[in-house]
Amino acid sequence: xxxxxxxxxxxxxxxxxxxxxxxxxxxxxxxxxxxxxxxxxxxxxxxxxxxxxxxxxxxxxxxxxxxxxxxxxxxxxxxxxxxxxxxxxxxxxxxxxxxxxxxxxxxxxxxxxxxxxxxxxxxxxxxxxxxxxxxxxxxxxxxxxxxxxxxxxxxxxxxxxxxxxxxxxxxxxxxxxxxxxxxxxxxxxxxxxxxxxxxxxxxxxxxxxxxxxxxxxxxxxxxxxxxxxxxxxxxxxxxxxxxxxxxxxxxxxxxxxxxxxxxxxxxxxxxxxxxxxxxxxxxxxxxxxxxxxxxxxxxxxxx
Numbered sequence: 001x002x003x004x005x006x007x008x009x010x011x012x013x014x015x016x017x018x019x020x021x022x023x024x025x026x027x028x029x030x031x032x033x034x035x036x037x038x039x040x041x042x043x044x045x046x047x048x049x050x051x052x053x054x055x056x057x058x059x060x061x062x063x064x065x066x067x068x069x070x071x072x073x074x075x076x077x078x079x080x081x082x083x084x085x086x087x088x089x090x091x092x093x094x095x096x097x098x099x100x101x102x103x104x105x106x107x108x109x110x111x112x113x114x115x116x117x118x119x120x121x122x123x124x125x126x127x128x129x130x131x132x133x134x135x136x137x138x139x140x141x142x143x144x145x146x147x148x149x150x151x152x153x154x155x156x157x158x159x160x161x162x163x164x165x166x167x168x169x170x171x172x173x174x175x176x177x178x179x180x181x182x183x184x185x186x187x188x189x190x191x192x193x194x195x196x197x198x199x200x201x202x203x204x205x206x207x208x209x210x211x212x213x214x215x216x217x218x219x220x221x222x223x224x225x226x227x228x229x230x231x232x233x234x235x236x237x238x239x240x241x242x243x244x245x246x247x248x249x250x251x252x253x254x255x256x257x258x259x260x261x262x263x264x265x266x267x268x269x270x271x272x273x274x275x276x277x278x279x280x281x282x283x284x285x286x287x288x289x290x291x292x293x294x295x296x297x298x299x300x301x302x303x
Contacts, residue, residue: 037120047132055193096137110128127164130167135168140157142196166222178211199275203234248265
């Protein structure tokens, strides 16, 4: 896999956006390379309970290789300690999507608050990424729809977003859910049939989630059931943490494996560049390297 030399980065937190109707202002972290122009942007949605302080192995790497990484803290973050009976909880999935849309609406304000970054971002080069619950959140901006009780899902896609990376993202709801998941997370009910932009789906073949009766295959639904240009990176031996993408010592990490994390972030970076139409040979290099290795860390499928 090609190794471009990383560049110095700067990270600023917390940047605060007013959020009427949310109940709490939206706190955001922005990480960016200190140089370069026409920089692409990836908005990174964290998994349940995490925050803008998570996912350093991804955010720092992507920024060091040319992306502006924007990380909002969603309402389910442990840092906010939302009470179990908080009236926002039943619609927390929708608040998350609104967080990402609000970030895009105020992108100039956010990037302008980072020393030296104003005017260096290309608003035509926007992507999303998300892990676990964040995968459903990010997916909503590229066409994933959350089905309501009537079976109809609102279109929350955003034309500003051109591509995405969904990491360990939940599959179909209904009979695929365990009784616990059906009772506590009824909004895990995605429809992928309208998710048309190019998307990389990343799964672990040992990600045996307590939310589903189907086992690790459940996480491949976003790839199998969506149309168009899609790729699937299956990591051998990986669990839900995919080697530690949320942080090597984060409480979510159950399968720490730095080489696996490096594969995820490099494959994702190559896909993001490809999906945004940026010149790069990284995607073909990642695929060729995995195909040639005697004992590869994973496999890429595509269509």
